[in-house]
Amino acid sequence: MNTSLAQKLKNLPNSPGVYFHKSTSGEVIYVGKAAVLKNRVRQYFQANRDIDAKTRALVAEIEDTDWIETDSEIDALFLESEMVKRYMPRYNILLRDDKSQLYVRIDIKSEWPHVSFTRNPADDKARYIGPFYNGHALKKALRYLRKVFPYYTKPPGTHRVDFDVHLGLSPRSDMTSQEYKSSLKKLIRYIEGDKLTITRELERDMNRAARQQQFEIAAELRNRLGYLRELQRRIMFGDKEFLDISKDRALDDLRLLLGLASIPARVEGYDISHMSGTNVVASMVVFTNGVSDRTEYRKFKMHKEQNNDFANMFETLSRRFSEKNRSRWKLPDICLIDGGKGQLDSAITARDQAGLTIPMIGLAKQHEEIVVHLERSRVRLDHKVLERLDGHTMTSDKFTLISLPHSSHIVKLLQRIRDESHRFAVTYHTTLKRTSQTKSTLEDIPGIGPVTRKKLIKAFGSLRGIEQASQTDITQVVGDKLAQRIISFVKS
Structure with a gap:
């Protein structure tokens, strides 16, 4: 030493x-x-x-x-x-001793989901969170969080009441499936870093229950807030809360390679997701000091549905850099566009029309090459740094493609940002697709108008959720008469 x-x-x-x-x-x-x-x-x-x-x-x-x-x-x-x-x-x-990574599994599509752990995620429509690299610590953490967000650890029986209910570890016997799923979604958001928003929501719900004289519910929410505060504040990735940023090799190398004025503390990544031009969405993910900052993520639904990623990227960046959003959200130090020359060119055009000079680069999927516009990316490629990093370039059509070893810090960072923007976009697209499928089916039911459809989609999430719901659950949302009509239509 x-x-x-x-x-x-x-x-x-x-x-x-x-x-x-x-x-x-x-x-x-x-x-x-x-x-x-x-x-x-x-x-x-x-x-x-x-x-x-x-x-x-x-x-x-x-x-x-x-x-x-x-x-x-x-x-x-x-x-x-x-x-x-x-x-x-x-x-x-x-040092992992051949052990695979551990995931938290939540079968959120079930009527009464339960939380479990697995080392092998399956394509079974369940929600998987992870991977985590310390199974014992993960299970211990979930035991603590169970006091804040009560959940089942195995599929509940018919009556659902067990000893864990009395300990406040399983959901109340009078809790509906939708209320339980809402609590589980808060648990997922907590694990993904959205604790501050969740705390505010619990405080709001507690105050609302107290105003409505639902004192037992208000007391339960008060206790959950107490447990949450015992866990202390979720770390937020601010400038002073991370490592000395100048020691982050990837960020420093990126600054030197692209000739940036300072280390890019805030990097924004963008991706487009759709299926043949339908349910077209875009994602904006934010990495602060090289770490994903999920509270800053944003998503966009395109105003015009079209199978044109260049036009969709232009709309996304135009909306992101609108005057309203520039004042609401911090501006990035650099933007990473998921795609090649066309996507990058569209993003740069939107930036230029907004009168900004933010550096922009792309990451091409096939060979993980960094894409830079020679004149408009607002970067200055340093060939000495490129040589030190064992990289090389190829130039065509006013674009330079930068190839670095896939083991380099820069490539690892950009891959992480690109993969996260892709995941976030696909998740939003899938949600909209399921919602639209549910909506189109519900339109065929006589007497079900837009307001009722919206209530059902909000309550059950999808057609499958409605099919699995009991008549009592549907009655609580739309009333007995419509519930009978929906049940008979769906079952048929």
Whole structure:
């Protein structure tokens, strides 16, 4: 261990957090979480510690260590998962002892979904969250969160009342399927980083129940808020809450390669999703200091349905850079467009018409090449940096295609942003597609107008949800007479 690192380890805090071991080149070679950073990180360098060969090899490569403090162990767990996906450190693979990653599985389409864990996601329409790399810690975190968002751990029986209900770990016996699913969706959003919004929603619901003199429900929501606050505030990725950004190799290399004025603290990624020009949507994902910042994500539904990704990208960026959205949302330091020359050119045109000078690049899928417009991308390619990164270029039609090794920090970062924008766009497109299918079917039922259709879609989400709902559940939404008509039509 070098003198600089030894001095640095003396300043380790006693708080929970995530730590990053780095090699001589600055590469992040291992990401881990700790309940107490001071104790956990120092363990690696204890001379008399009995460690296996793989860990010994890791320690031999460690030249520097950084860390992020979090407000709770649960926050550290979720942040660790995000950072492993962000950096893909090689020792996280080597030290996993051949264990696969763990996912949280929620069969959200069932009438009474339950939460479970799996190492092998299946194409069964269930919701999978992950992957996570510490199964024991993940299960412990979900046990704590169960007090805030009560859920079943196995398919409930006919009567549903069990001992966990009395402990507040399973949903109340008088809770409807829709209310239960709404609670589960909050759990999913919490895991994905939207805790502040969820806290505000729980406070709003508690105050509403109190005004309506539903004091038992208000008390339950008060208790859930208390449990949530015990977990402390979910870490938000602000400029001062992440690692020293100048030490992030991918962001710094990106700045140098493209000649940016400063390290791109806010990167926005865009993608288009549709099926033959129907249910056309776009996603905007935000990475702050190299980490996904889900509270800043936005989605767009195209005003005009067309099978033209260039026109759809132009509309998306035009709306994003409208005067209203520029004042509501922060402007990015650079934009990443999922696609090649055409998509990038359309995005740049929208930016230019908005009178902005934000740098823009694309990422072509086939060979993971960075696409840059020679005159309009607002970047200055540094060929010395390109050579240092073992990259090369090819120029045609005023565009330069930059090829870097797929193992490089820059490519890993851009792939992560591109994949996240694709996932977010496809998820929104799938939701709209199911909703439109449900809507078209409901239009065939006599007496079901737009207002009633909207209520049903909001309550059950899809035609399958309506088919699986009981007549009692549907009656609570539209009344007994319409419920009987819907039931008889759907069953037939």
